[in-house]
Amino acid sequence: MLPASLRRWIGIVGTTAAVATATVVPLGYGLVIYQQDANALALRARINATRLSRYVYTHGSMWPFHVVRLADLIELTDGRGVPIRQRIYDAENKLVLEEGPALEHPTLSHSEPIIVGTTVAGRIEIEASARPIFVQVLDAFVGSLLLGLLILCAMRWLPLRLLDQTFAKLKQREDELASQKIQFETAIENMPHGLSMFDGEQRLVICNTKYAEMYGLAQSDMPPGTTLRTILERRRENGTCSPNSPDFFEQRARTAARTGTPFVALDELKDGRIFSLAHRPMARGGWVTIHQDVTEQQRIEKKIAHMAHHDELTALPNRALLRERLNHHLRYPHSRETAVLCLDLDYFKNVNDTLGHPVGDALLRAVAQRLRTCVADDDLVTRLGGDEFAVIQAGSKQPDHAVALAKRIVAELGRPFMVEGHEIIAGTSIGIAIAPNDGDDPDQLLRRADLALYRAKASGRNGFAMFASEMEAQMHERRALEVDLRRALTSGEFELCYQPVVHLERNQVTGFEALVRWNHPARGLVPPATFIPLAEETGLIIPLGCWVFQQACRDAAQWPDTIGVAVNLSPVQVHSKDIVATIMSAMAAARLAPHRLEIEITETSLLQDNEATLAVLYQLQSLGVRIAMDDFGTGYSSLSYLRSFPFDKIKIDQSFVHGLDHDRQCLAIVHAVAGLAAHLGMTTTAEGVETREQQKLARAEGCTEAQGYLFGPAQRAADVPHFLARYDDQSRRQRLAAIG
Numbered sequence: 001m002l003p004a005s006l007r008r009w010i011g012i013v014g015t016t017a018a019v020a021t022a023t024v025v026p027l028g029y030g031l032v033i034y035q036q037d038a039n040a041l042a043l044r045a046r047i048n049a050t051r052l053s054r055y056v057y058t059h060g061s062m063w064p065f066h067v068v069r070l071a072d073l074i075e076l077t078d079g080r081g082v083p084i085r086q087r088i089y090d091a092e093n094k095l096v097l098e099e100g101p102a103l104e105h106p107t108l109s110h111s112e113p114i115i116v117g118t119t120v121a122g123r124i125e126i127e128a129s130a131r132p133i134f135v136q137v138l139d140a141f142v143g144s145l146l147l148g149l150l151i152l153c154a155m156r157w158l159p160l161r162l163l164d165q166t167f168a169k170l171k172q173r174e175d176e177l178a179s180q181k182i183q184f185e186t187a188i189e190n191m192p193h194g195l196s197m198f199d200g201e202q203r204l205v206i207c208n209t210k211y212a213e214m215y216g217l218a219q220s221d222m223p224p225g226t227t228l229r230t231i232l233e234r235r236r237e238n239g240t241c242s243p244n245s246p247d248f249f250e251q252r253a254r255t256a257a258r259t260g261t262p263f264v265a266l267d268e269l270k271d272g273r274i275f276s277l278a279h280r281p282m283a284r285g286g287w288v289t290i291h292q293d294v295t296e297q298q299r300i301e302k303k304i305a306h307m308a309h310h311d312e313l314t315a316l317p318n319r320a321l322l323r324e325r326l327n328h329h330l331r332y333p334h335s336r337e338t339a340v341l342c343l344d345l346d347y348f349k350n351v352n353d354t355l356g357h358p359v360g361d362a363l364l365r366a367v368a369q370r371l372r373t374c375v376a377d378d379d380l381v382t383r384l385g386g387d388e389f390a391v392i393q394a395g396s397k398q399p400d401h402a403v404a405l406a407k408r409i410v411a412e413l414g415r416p417f418m419v420e421g422h423e424i425i426a427g428t429s430i431g432i433a434i435a436p437n438d439g440d441d442p443d444q445l446l447r448r449a450d451l452a453l454y455r456a457k458a459s460g461r462n463g464f465a466m467f468a469s470e471m472e473a474q475m476h477e478r479r480a481l482e483v484d485l486r487r488a489l490t491s492g493e494f495e496l497c498y499q500p501v502v503h504l505e506r507n508q509v510t511g512f513e514a515l516v517r518w519n520h521p522a523r524g525l526v527p528p529a530t531f532i533p534l535a536e537e538t539g540l541i542i543p544l545g546c547w548v549f550q551q552a553c554r555d556a557a558q559w560p561d562t563i564g565v566a567v568n569l570s571p572v573q574v575h576s577k578d579i580v581a582t583i584m585s586a587m588a589a590a591r592l593a594p595h596r597l598e599i600e601i602t603e604t605s606l607l608q609d610n611e612a613t614l615a616v617l618y619q620l621q622s623l624g625v626r627i628a629m630d631d632f633g634t635g636y637s638s639l640s641y642l643r644s645f646p647f648d649k650i651k652i653d654q655s656f657v658h659g660l661d662h663d664r665q666c667l668a669i670v671h672a673v674a675g676l677a678a679h680l681g682m683t684t685t686a687e688g689v690e691t692r693e694q695q696k697l698a699r700a701e702g703c704t705e706a707q708g709y710l711f712g713p714a715q716r717a718a719d720v721p722h723f724l725a726r727y728d729d730q731s732r733r734q735r736l737a738a739i740g
Contacts, residue, residue: 030137036173037133038108043180044084045112045126048074052088052114054191056121063121064096071099074124083129088114090122103129117278117290118262193292200257200285202228202250214275214291215240228253242267257281266294274298311383313361314368322382322390326442329394330435338435339402341391342449343409346427346461348387355422362419363426374408390446398434399466406430406464414462429456430464438467451475482538484520485531489543493519496551497714500723501566501685501707504699507731509724511564511598513707514552515714516544536572545573546582553590553597555717563724566598566628571605574613580620594624600651602630606644614645621648628685632673642680650677652703654688660697667701674702 051073056063063070074086085100109127113120188195194211198204204226212219215231216238222231232246244267256263262280269275278290309321317325329338345367352360364387371381371389380392391409395401413428431453439445448467454475456465488494498512518526535541549567556565573579587594599620606613617627628649629642642650652673659666670686677684686698689708698706715723 026137026141029140030133032170033133033136034108034130037128037130038110040173040176040180041084041108041126041128042110042112043177045110045124047180047183048086048126049112049114049124050188052124053116053121056114057116064090064094067097070097074099085127087125087127088122089125091120093123096122100127103127104131106130115280118264118280193290195288195290197282197288198228198253198286202253202286204228204231205286211291214293239271240269242269253279253287257285257287266298314365314383316368316371316381316383316389318382319384322380322384322392322446323442325380325392326445329392330440330442337395337398338445339391339393339395339398339405340433340435340445340449341393341402341406341409341430341464342384342433342446342453343389343391343428343430344453345387345413346429346457348426351424351426355424359420359422359424363417363424366417366419367413367426370412371409374405374412379405390449399432402432402434403464403466406432410462410464427462429453429461431456431467432464433467448472478534481526481531482534482540484523485518485534485538485540488518488520489540489547493521494544494547495519495716496548496555497716498555498565498720499707499714500712500727501705502711504686504695504703504706507734509563509711509727510705511566511596512556512559512720513566513600513714514548514555514568516548517714532570536570539572541570541572542576545570546586549583549586550589553586553592555720556596557590557592558717559720560724561593561596564596564598564626565592566600568600568630569605571602574601574605574616579616583620583625584623595626598626598628598649600628600630617645621646631687642676646680647682649683649685649704651685651687654708657686657688657694657698657706657708658690660701661691661693667697670698670703671701674704677704678702 052063052070055066055069055073059066070088074088083101083103085098085103087095087099088097090096106129107127108130109125111123111125114122114124188206188208191208191210194208194214196204196207196211204222204224206224207219207222209219212222215235217231217234217240221234228250229246232241232249235241236246252265255261256279260281260283262278265277265279267275267277273293273295276292276294278292279287280289281287309317309324311318326338326340345363348360348363351363364383367387367389368381368383371391375381375391375393378394382390382392384390391405393402393405409430410428413426417424417426431449431451433439433445433449433452435445438448448471451471452465452467455471456463459465495517497515497517499515500509501511501513502508503510516528516532518528518531520526532541535544552565552567556563559565569579576582583597583599586592587597599617601613601617621627626648627645628651629647630651631653632650650673652670656666656669656673660670674684683704684702685705685707686694686703687707689695689698689706689710691710694708695706695710712723712727
């Protein structure tokens with residue numbers, strides 16, 4: 001039995017231990033549990049924020065709409081199976097997603113920002129019920145109370161056992177934290193970009209392997225605590241530094257940390273790589289930086305920017321850069337006197353049609369190269385598209401400099417090109433407009449230079465023209481005439497007149513040439529020389545020509561069977577894929593015998609795509625249609641075409657016929673052509689016969705037929721029967737008079 005004093009001491013110790021156990025242990029345990037739960041909740045928030053950061057980085061501004069995918073990225077327990085509730089907010093603090101069950105109060109919560117680069121894209125808030133903590137503390141209190149009671153009975157084993165259980169739980173929590181740390185480090189290591197974190201003293205806190213690889217460093221050379229200066233010096237040694245000095249980087253990081261200002265910078269290394277640095281200062285000093293290799297991205301962006309302002313085929317600046325440069329010159333008074341030269345190649349279409357587009361492309365590249373040699377360093381040569389180019393020339397001595405440049409370009413592009421074994425004569429026409437006299441707006445200058453180009457081409461090509469104010473008026477007039485021409489096709493303003501063709505030996509009418517007339521309701525009679533070229537340029541010659549064939553065949557079908565009709569075929573019509581079908585349809589609808597239809601074609605039609613044109617003529621001739629070469633002798637290759645195709649008739653141009661009675665050369669030419677035609681089995685028609693002397697000489701030189709005002713002007717179809725009767729009667733009287 002123990003002494004009373006000892007019993008009293010044990011009682012005091014036991015009571016003290018019981019009281020201490022019943023109070024201190026539960027309170028301490030509660031504080032530990034609370035702190036660990038709060039730390040676990042914060043770690044979970046950081047892990048989920050890291051996951052969301054990678055997802056937001058990948059999907060950009062669309063991430064708030066990916067609710068289902070965001071829900072898959074976060075976990076709804078704290079690792080121990082305890083329910084948690086999570087909310088995701090965007091950068092404007094708008095709720096994007098809320099997941100998890102309703103929690104019992106009171107609760108613990110923690111918020112973590114979602115950082116992409118240096119930008120806060122949103123935040124995640126995690127909430128868990130704190131009731132389990134209170135339950136555990138209550139349990140601990142009951143246990144401690146019982147323990148305190150047991151301590152009075154047993155001072156040894158019960159406290160030890162309770163302590164063992166407590167330390168076991170602490171060890172479990174420590175293991176969980178270690179596992180979560182491993183997950184966090186794994187996430188950092190698997191980032192596609194480099195990451196580095198420095199403290200307020202510019203000492204390394206953490207970095208991933210990607211960061212070390214990007215700069216050719218080993219992580220073993222950069223343990224935590226390594227200074228930024230040391231890392232920069234090692235980068236200088238291995239050549240992965242930028243031209244900026246270490247002092248620059250240190251000062252930039254120090255300034256950003258002091259001001260708390262995030263920034264994004266591009267650093268170009270000496271080896272040519274370009275890194276994007278997203279730098280974000282931390283609240284307690286130091287910073288975190290994301291390092292991204294954007295070398296290929298920068299190369300692509302530069303290429304796209306170049307393509308947006310340059311022509312892919314010739315590498316010349318394009319229309320967009322032309323407009324920018326024009327705007328620049330027109331904006332500054334000292335360079336407002338600027339010339340714009342618009343040019344295109346005169347015979348480029350022939351090159352494409354005969355030699356193919358690859359040769360055409362090669363020719364355009366050669367033209368671009370020559371243009372570069374013609375201009376000064378300050379001038380801009382651009383390709384507008386197709387075979388169209390433009391030059392901007394800024395200077396104070398205008399228009400003299402522009403004229404000199406135009407002459408230089410015409411001469412240079414007029415020289416033959418050797419392209420893939422072909423000698424090509426391209427030639428060019430140029431239109432010039434000069435600011436500010438011709439306009440102070442890029443579109444206006446280009447339009448007026450184009451009008452001048454149109455004038456240069458109309459004047460014979462291979463030259464240049466300066467813009468003049470009357471060109472715009474003429475263009476407006478031309479557009480108005482084009483509108484009227486389109487309307488005339490549907491409103492029946494066209495009609496055909498017929499000029500007689502007379503057989504010189506028999507003095508009999510053998511046929512008529514159909515001539516189209518336009519009776520404009522306001523303009524009156526519009527000359528064919530005015531509207532036919534316009535119809536050819538606009539493509540309206542196709543429907544107009546179709547109408548002419550149909551009407552001519554209908555009219556001729558009403559005449560005697562011995563009378564034929566001749567219809568002119570435009571070069572544009574010849575190259576229409578439906579021309580043969582159009583002519584066949586017109587003859588069939590009018591029930592006109594093919595031999596009564598004669599097609600007149602000029603040398604111009606044979607100049608372009610000779611083989612295709614000859615194929616059309618052979619096809620028509622095989623149907624029985626007669627083919628005549630009109631205006632013979634005015635072209636360069638008329639004789640060569642007589643070898644290419646067996647024409648039925650040659651029409652001698654009126655320029656030679658008019659000189660029969662006073663020009664021995666004209667007489668010799670008509671004699672030679674008539675003789676040549678006779679040997680080739682062709683008939684000849686003398687055009688533009690106006691006097692009896694011309695008729696007599698044409699007959700004497702061997703011409704078969706003649707037409708002109710001497711025999712009668714062009715007349716309407718309704719007057720043809722009366723003309724035939726009158727002419728036959730007149731011819732009969734002349735024959736009788738000659739016999740008598």
